[in-house]
Amino acid sequence: MTETAAPRSTDAPESPQGPKVADEAKGPRPTTPPKKSGIHRQGPSFLMAVPAVALFGLFALVPLFGVIAISFLDWQTVRGTVEWVGTSNWETVLSDRSFTWRALELTVYFVVGSYLFQMPTALLLGVFMAGAQKYRALLSVLYFLPLLFSSVAVGLTFQSLFSPNYGISAALSWLPLPNDWLSNPNLVMFVMVFVVGWCFIPFHALLYQAGVRQIPQTMYEAATLDGAGRVRQFFSITLPQLRYTFITSSTLMLVGSLTYFDLIYVLTGGSPANAVRILPLDMYIEGFSSHNLGNASVIAVILVAIGLALSLLLNVLSGSTKMQSDKAGA
Secondary structure, three states, X not given: OOXXXXXXXXXXXXXXXXXXXXXXXXXXXXXXXXXXXXXXXXXXXXXXXXXXXXXXXXXXXXXXXXXXXXXXXXXXXXXXXXXXXXXXXXXXXXXXXXXHHHHHHHHHHHHHHHHHHHHHHHHXXXXXXXXXXXXXXXXXXXXXXXXXXXXXXXXXXXXXXXXXXXXXXXXXXXXXXXXXXXXXXXXXXXXHHXXXXXXXXXXXXXXXXXXXXXXXXXXXXXXHHOOOOHHHHHHHHHHHHOHHHHHHHHHHHHHXXXXXOHHHHHHOOOOOOOOOOOHHHHHHHHHHHOOEHHHHHHHHHHHHHHHHHHHHHHHHHHOHHHOOOOOOOO
């Protein structure tokens, strides 16, 4: 019985140099990607956030919990006594309508007035400084100078400027202008809003300047071809593209207004008639003039609560949690 020959393979003949060359002739083999460890599959390690979290906890959370704890103590720095009194400090502060609630009312006036003065002024200055002209670069440097000055130096300077003896009112005595800018309870709040705005408008103008320079010029060129003027371009292109810069600036402006103390203290000390004794100044007077750290800590906790609530409210109303690209429509 004869054996039947096995059928020949139709594949390419084996290379005389071995199977390695034959495999190379067929092309590269598909490579299997190396396995990644669990850390790489889950993204960056949480250890990268440890320094930031540690610094935030050390300089923000620890002092905050410390102030909350002190608000339940009767801590008289003159006597040097510390006693646990529970909610007694809270009841005392919240029931004091002559100072605490008046200070809260003045704080609202001051925050709203500062925002209404600083926001449009900073926006217009920022848009102006974003131009390419050389003289605008020089003016930008001059506009930024107030932010570099010390608050105490600014306060003393404006105290001299508003002096009725040798200040602006004395130089303009021939005009029907008041000469008691800092001693008139009806005028001193407007003076404080102006001085604080003079100091901090340059910072917000710088934010708007950077935001305007990020807007594509093609949008303005297309609007010009469509016949849109400068005013129409400002309201139809510039403002919509600055919405996230507007949110950031407004949050810093409103929350920052809750912390202004040094300028008001240097200029007025809260007088006349406690017309500008806002919550930060009230906190200082309670803690360092009346030597009652318990009541001062209560006011500090109230300020923190108002600041957090205001920030969260702005984020919710502005929709900043659902931010999209600023280049929409470009």
